[in-house]
Amino acid sequence: MTDSKIKQVVIVGGGTAGWLSAALLVKVLGKAINITLVESEQVGTIGVGEATIPPIVDFNRALGIDEKEFLSATNGTIKLGISFEDWTGIGDSYMHAFGGVGKNLAFCDFHHLWLRSRNLGNNKPFGHYSLNYRAACANKFAKLNNIQGTNLPGLVYAYHFDAGLYAKLLRRISEAQGVKRIEGFIEQVTTNDESGFVEELHLRDGQVIKGDLFIDCSGLAALLIDKTLNTGFEDWSHWLPCDRAVAVPSKSIDELRPYTRSIARSAGWQWQIPLQHRLGNGLVYSSKYLSDEEASQQLLQGLDSEALEKPRVISFKTGRRLKQWHKNVVSIGLSSGFLEPLESTSIHLIQTAVTRLIKFFPNTGIKQCEVDEFNNQSKAEYESVRDFIILHYKINKRSDTKFWRDCQRMDIPTSLAAKISLFKQSGKVFSNYNELFTDIAWQQVMLGQGLIPDDYHPMADTLTVEQISDLMTSLDTLIERTVESVPTHQQFLGDTDSN
């Protein structure tokens, strides 16, 4: 590799990772670099990945995507959170809702006040004070920045969408701005004898593609980062027990819910994602406890509507590529690691990876110090998301199957053990600097799964019993009135269609 300018960027793969990377790179750096994307229709894409988290709203906006067009082009719907059902016992549920819960005092988060009110006899769950949760339960949605007349946040949302249609939309946008797409199967990859840098892709039809920087978006195949450069993998399957998913679409149901459902099953959990034209369903499970046939049966039996296709099994390994950037290859998407879909984080990790790549984009040559810092940041991000996902398994309250009992007993990362212990003993929880999941997200899952702290912040005791009671009542009323004033999710999407 010389220290000349990085001009030719080659993206390998045209799934969500490939086309999201192409779309942002061409938008920001299109005048400085040439971008080629190679994909193979014969290989296809993974075909799942339909639930997201709120930063996608700003990401789409940054790409210049109009929200109405987006929802209509992808059969998209609104997501206000994830309903976790049967994780603490059959019939129980809670929601990890986006946005705030209640009203924080300076220096004292609302959940401390809720804990005190609970001790005083308030039997309303923590989530009852979340606008997102209450709107989700009522199948309501409107774009609302604030609760009227207050400075409390309004509805915070993300999307569900058809991943194939989203990739098509991103492809249209990228090609219009100059990304060159090549259809073909990559049969061989050659590297430089001295530097080990990737030099050429050889396609089955004889085409040869050269590049200065390669972005590996080849999915679980990890063609460049693993098969060519043998960059190691850190296996997290001892902490994240599921290694398979079986997926199937089914017919739409009457109520268009503005949230994802995650229902605990005997050896994993089932997702239900409402799109405008169908439901996306899947069962994520551990092959150690459940065979593929049993998983398919369990999924089909647990559907709310008629299956539209045969169930499809997908195998995966949870963990992370040891170096997400190695030599002149940056891996983005499933090639860079996978944390299982429980909190819908993979597409977000694609967005942050391509954003990070742009920030670190090499001008002349590739400098190891830039690569190292990129890798440090990616590692910290993956580890914090990993801990949040393990939390759900570790503190489950199911004792009816060996899978769930084993999850309760498993060892966990020390970083997570410290967080759980701090919360249990003191009610305090702090997300790390730059961590994706906020304190409120941690509070919702911990309290939702019945991890009730032994103590709370002393400021909660500075309010009188009447003040605590009045606060809870006024928040309840405010949220109820706000939800009443908001149209249904279906009406919102209908308005979107007709405009």
Ligand SMILES: Cc1cc2nc3c(=O)[nH]c(=O)nc-3n(C[C@H](O)[C@H](O)[C@H](O)COP(=O)(O)OP(=O)(O)OC[C@H]3O[C@@H](n4cnc5c(N)ncnc54)[C@H](O)[C@@H]3O)c2cc1C
């Ligand atoms: C069961 C499951 C559920 C998920 N649910 C969610 C979710 O709800 N939310 C979320 O954010 N994420 C989810 N994900 C993750 C999400 O699906 C992926 O992060 C996302 O789709 C990106 O995939 P990708 O582009 O990396 O890979 P793919 O979609 O697999 O794309 C790989 C690309 O590489 C190309 N390719 C591969 N080999 C070759 C070759 N030899 N020659 C040429 N081209 C080649 C393919 O043609 C394809 O275009 C889920 C993942 C799984 C497994």
